[in-house]
Amino acid sequence: MQIHIASDDGVPIYLQIAKQVKYLVATGRLLPGEEMPPIRVLAEQLLLNPNTVARAYRELEIAGIVEKRRTAGTYVSQRPSPLAREERLRIVTERVDVLLVEARHLEVGTDELVELVRQRDRQLRPSGQE
């Protein structure tokens, strides 16, 4: 599990972890049922206070992304599919919002923007695919 903590970012570290785990789950790099690294191990690896990692895991547990098993250990939830879908949409929505704000500042209309998205999509698609 690859987590990167940005120290030039004011976002609390536990939120940075939670957000990145959500991203890894949403993109399928962490699979349902996969075991998360133990708090202590991740804390030592990232050089973070273990309480910070524990807090991130708690956030993820509340959000239903991970679950604690009775036998100890934290695992990616077995059925995160609707949540994962929601999370994927949330991530894309964030980007869309940024794009819309930027377009508005630059006086590019929404229709024009949508057309631009379609156009770019056609160009980025491997040839022969519609």
Place this chain on the structure above:
Amino acid sequence: MSSALETARAEPVVVLEGVSRQFGRVKALDDVTLRVPRGVVFGLVGVNGAGKTTLLKHVLGLLKPQTGRVTVLGRDPVADPVGVLSRVGYLGEENDLPGWMRVAELIRYMQGFYSTWDEKYADHLLRSFELDPAAKVKHLSKGQRARAGLLVALAYRPEILILDDPSSGLDPIVRRDILGAIIRTISEEGRTVLFSSHLLHEVERVADHIALLDKGRVVVADEMDRFKRSFCEVTLQFEHPLAAPPCFVDSLRWQGSGREWTAIVRGQLDDLARRAAAAGARIVAQRAPTLDEIFVAQVGPRVAQAEPESVAAEE
């Protein structure tokens, strides 16, 4: 959240109450009151000369408070140095290990002082730090000397680990070892770390409590998350360009020019928004500042925005 509250309620392992200390005419500590709960990593930050080392020396019993009281693990470190120091590990900024000893001799020598010395752990640290047992301490590099100091501070598994600016002047690999040691120390139930540092991004990562010292006074002492949450970086946009920083909230250090000015605000965001509106400005951006930015805003020079006119003229 609940565990943070529990640690706050637990009996503190280090208590300073109204401690003041004067060196000549300089007030090194000015009525310092501080509580370090058990099981936390407590980061002490402040500019050079803010009083960090003096504070830690009081905790270690190396200095006697001129006024006020210091209690460590329920004892007075000056009256009962053995009772306190046998349970406290210490690594100083300039560690003063006996240079003429070989590393192996140093370990044997230190072992004699501590009944709780863990030989296996000392061996493990010796190997993982790649220290040469036959090397003389004075011939060790600065980094290896810091590692040797860390070894003898950790090997008796102290209840409190105190580090005075342990990272200063050390390479990133030694700093990693030190941070790793801090993390392993508190992972073990009930152990506490109190450390001072200049490297705020390191403090931000490992500390869950923070105290900010300035000119011998504790400016803020709080849980790290709550401390960080209480600050916000706000950018205001005015209708017309300003020649000088806005002056409707005096305590803030504004940075910017023309129509946009940015400052780090502590709490009272509504109040600022109201005053800004009255001054014909609106908040156009808000973000969570880093510890570094908060630090500069709290204790940096008051005139961060020097001579805006001459800067404008150069452009």
